[in-house]
Amino acid sequence: MSGALLSCRDVAVEFRVGGKVLRAVDGVDLDVEPATTVAVVGESGCGKSTLARAIMGLGPVSRGSIKLEGKELVGLTPRQLRPLRPAVQMVFQNPFGSLNPRLTVGRIVEEPLFVQGIGERASRRARVRELLEMVGLDAGSEQQFPHQFSGGQRQRIAIARALALSPKLIVCDEPVSALDVSVQAQVLNLLVRLQRDLGIAYLFISHDLSVVRHLAHRTVVMYLGRIVARSSHRSFWKAPLHPYVLALRDATPTMDVLDDAAKPATLVEGEVPSALDPPSGCRFSTRCPYVLDHCRAVYPELRAVSDVESVACHRVEIASDGRIRTPWGVETSVAERSGTRATRLEPVPAL
Amino acid sequence: MNASASPALLEVDHLVVESVAGAAPVRLVDDVSFRLDVGGTLAIVGESGCGKSLTALSLLRILPEPGVKLSEGSIRLSGEDLAKASEARMCQVRNGAISMIFQDPIASLNPVQTVGQQIVEAIRSHRDVGRREARQQAIELLRSVHLPDPETRIDYYPHRLSGGMCQRVMIAMALASHPRILIADEPTTALDTTVQAQVMALLKKAQRDTGTAVVLITHNLAVAADAAEDVAVMYAGRIVESGPVRQVFRTPMHPYTRGLLAAIPTGEETGEGGEIPRLVEIPGTVPRPGSLGAGCAFAPRCPRRQARCTEERPELESHGEPGRAAACFYPYAGTLQ
Numbered sequence: 001m002s003g004a005l006l007s008c009r010d011v012a013v014e015f016r017v018g019g020k021v022l023r024a025v026d027g028v029d030l031d032v033e034p035a036t037t038v039a040v041v042g043e044s045g046c047g048k049s050t051l052a053r054a055i056m057g058l059g060p061v062s063r064g065s066i067k068l069e070g071k072e073l074v075g076l077t078p079r080q081l082r083p084l085r086p087a088v089q090m091v092f093q094n095p096f097g098s099l100n101p102r103l104t105v106g107r108i109v110e111e112p113l114f115v116q117g118i119g120e121r122a123s124r125r126a127r128v129r130e131l132l133e134m135v136g137l138d139a140g141s142e143q144q145f146p147h148q149f150s151g152g153q154r155q156r157i158a159i160a161r162a163l164a165l166s167p168k169l170i171v172c173d174e175p176v177s178a179l180d181v182s183v184q185a186q187v188l189n190l191l192v193r194l195q196r197d198l199g200i201a202y203l204f205i206s207h208d209l210s211v212v213r214h215l216a217h218r219t220v221v222m223y224l225g226r227i228v229a230r231s232s233h234r235s236f237w238k239a240p241l242h243p244y245v246l247a248l249r250d251a252t253p254t255m256d257v258l259d260d261a262a263k264p265a266t267l268v269e270g271e272v273p274s275a276l277d278p279p280s281g282c283r284f285s286t287r288c289p290y291v292l293d294h295c296r297a298v299y300p301e302l303r304a305v306s307d308v309e310s311v312a313c314h315r316v317e318i319a320s321d322g323r324i325r326t327p328w329g330v331e332t333s334v335a336e337r338s339g340t341r342a343t344r345l346e347p348v349p350a351l
Numbered sequence: 352m353n354a355s356a357s358p359a360l361l362e363v364d365h366l367v368v369e370s371v372a373g374a375a376p377v378r379l380v381d382d383v384s385f386r387l388d389v390g391g392t393l394a395i396v397g398e399s400g401c402g403k404s405l406t407a408l409s410l411l412r413i414l415p416e417p418g419v420k421l422s423e424g425s426i427r428l429s430g431e432d433l434a435k436a437s438e439a440r441m442c443q444v445r446n447g448a449i450s451m452i453f454q455d456p457i458a459s460l461n462p463v464q465t466v467g468q469q470i471v472e473a474i475r476s477h478r479d480v481g482r483r484e485a486r487q488q489a490i491e492l493l494r495s496v497h498l499p500d501p502e503t504r505i506d507y508y509p510h511r512l513s514g515g516m517c518q519r520v521m522i523a524m525a526l527a528s529h530p531r532i533l534i535a536d537e538p539t540t541a542l543d544t545t546v547q548a549q550v551m552a553l554l555k556k557a558q559r560d561t562g563t564a565v566v567l568i569t570h571n572l573a574v575a576a577d578a579a580e581d582v583a584v585m586y587a588g589r590i591v592e593s594g595p596v597r598q599v600f601r602t603p604m605h606p607y608t609r610g611l612l613a614a615i616p617t618g619e620e621t622g623e624g625g626e627i628p629r630l631v632e633i634p635g636t637v638p639r640p641g642s643l644g645a646g647c648a649f650a651p652r653c654p655r656r657q658a659r660c661t662e663e664r665p666e667l668e669s670h671g672e673p674g675r676a677a678a679c680f681y682p683y684a685g686t687l688q
Binding site for chain 2: 043044150151152153180181182183184185186188189192196207209210211213214215247248250251252253254255257258265267268269270271272
C-alpha cells in the first residue's frame, strides 16, 4: 500500500505463561498515514498497549510485519533499529514515571539528541529552548527538575522530548488519562496544534471515547487482541455496526444524560475473558446479545463495509445494493458511511 | 445547602481538615458544609487535590492521622455529632450506619482471607447470627450484586477475582450492615468501561432496593450527572458551587464549573472534513494547598476576575433558584453554550 507511514500486517505478539500461549495481539493490520491520527481503543487486555510497544520495538513480535516508510522493523537488532528511531517517538501515560527525577528538564529533553549524536552542546541547548517554547513551557524551566511541575506540565515535557528528533510519528499511550479534565484540554489542544504545524502523525492509544472522538481521523477498536471494527467516518460512534462498539459507546458516561430524551443504555453482561483462554470463534461471543452458534464456531474476519470502514461481525448484513443491517436491526447504507472526516486523508483502501 | 424543613440524615457544617505535618497547618478541606437527605445521592466532584476524598474520609473519621486531622466543624448523623463521637462509637458507625467503598477494590480486600470470610465478618459484627446463617446471607448478598456463581466464588481469595468482581464483593460487604449512608470514593475509576457501567447500575439498583443514601466522590462529571440528584463542586478545598445536578450542569454559575464542563470534548462540534476544533481550556494549574492568598482560589485562572476577587474570598451563598449556591462575586447566569 502506498502513502502509509506505518504499516502493520498480521502482527501477532505472543507470550508464554506457565506452559500456555497468551496471544496479546492476534493478527492486526493497521496503517497510519502522515499527519493523521489513528486511535486504538479498547479495554484492558485488548492488546492496545502491547501493539504500541511492538511498534516501538520495545516488545517481541511473534509474527507479521511492521514497516516504517517501507522499511521492515521486525527482526532488527537494537543497533539496527537505532538509526530508525528518530522517526517514531513515544509519549507515555504516566508523566510521573516517565521522566527521570534526577535530571533537569533541559537534560531530559536534550537526551534524545545526545543519544543520536546530533549537534554540539550549544546547538542542542538552543533546540531544547525552542522545543520547550513549542510546548508552552516558560524559559528557565530547563534548569528545573520534574518534581517542580504539575502533571499537565510534565506531560508537556514528555511531548517536548518526543519532538526533539522531529519524528514523523508519535505513539501516544493514554497521554491524557492521568490528567485532570481542565488540564487534559490543554494537552489535547497542544497535540492537535503540533500536528497541524509540524505534520506529525499520531498513533493514539486510549480507552476514553470522548477524547478519541475529538481528535482521531480514524478509529480502530480492539477486543482480546483482535480488531473488531475500524472506521474513518464520524458515524462510527453515532451509528455503530459492531455489538462491542455499541456496548462500549453506551457504557461510556456522557453529559447526554442531562437530556430529558436520553434513554437508558443497554449494558452488556460479564467481563473481558482471559486472554490465556479466549473463546473460540468470535472473541466477543461470550458477551454478545446477538450471538449465534456460528459466531462461537468461526471467527468473523474484518469485512469492508465501505471505502473507509470495516467490521468483524457475522451478523452485520451488507446487501449488494449497499444497504446495511446491524445485528440489532437498524438499517443504514454504505452511502451514509462513506467519506472521511479530514479532507487531507485519502480514502482507506479496503484490505 | 437546602434549608428544607425535614431533618437531614447527614448534616456537615463548616468542616475543616488540616495537614499538620509541616511547620504551619495547611487547610486541605476548608469550611465545607452540605446535607444529605434519606435515600438521596450527593456527588462531590472536583479535580485531584481538591479535597473531595478527604471530605469523604472525615465522615468516617478515617483520615490519615496524625499528619492530617479534622480540626473544626460538625458531622451530624441524625443529630449525633460524629466529629465529637468516641472511637468506640465510630467503630459501630463504620460499616454500620455508614459504609464505604474505595477506588481500588483489589487493594481494599484482605488478600489472606477468602471473600466469604470477609463478608461473614462484616455481617456478624453487626448482627447476632451464627456462622452458617451468615454464610448463607453472604451468598445471597453476592448474588444480589450479580457475582456469577456465588456458591463457588465465596471461597475464593481476592486475587482470583477480577477488579470488577472485587468491586462487587466490596459493595456486597458495604451493604451487609444495611447502612443508611454508602460513601463511594471513585468506585469505577479503576475499572474497564463496560464494567464501570455495570457497577454504576448495580449501585443505583442497591440504592433503590435498600433506600440507602449515597455520597459519590468522583472526578467524572458525566458519572455524577448520571447517578446523583445533588452535586457539590470542590476546588482547592472548598465547595465553589452546589445544587441539583441537572440545574448546576445546565446553567453553571461558577466560572470553574463552567470551565470544567466546557473542557470535556464532545466530538459533536467537529464538522465533516473540517479542522479539529480547539477545546476550551482552563489556563494554568490547580494551586498547591498552602499557596492560597486572601482572595478566591480560582481567581488566577478565572476569565471573569475583577480586583475584588483577588482581595476578598467569596463565600458559598444562595443564588438564583432554591437549593443552588455558588461561591463567586460575579456568577454566570443562563445556560451553557
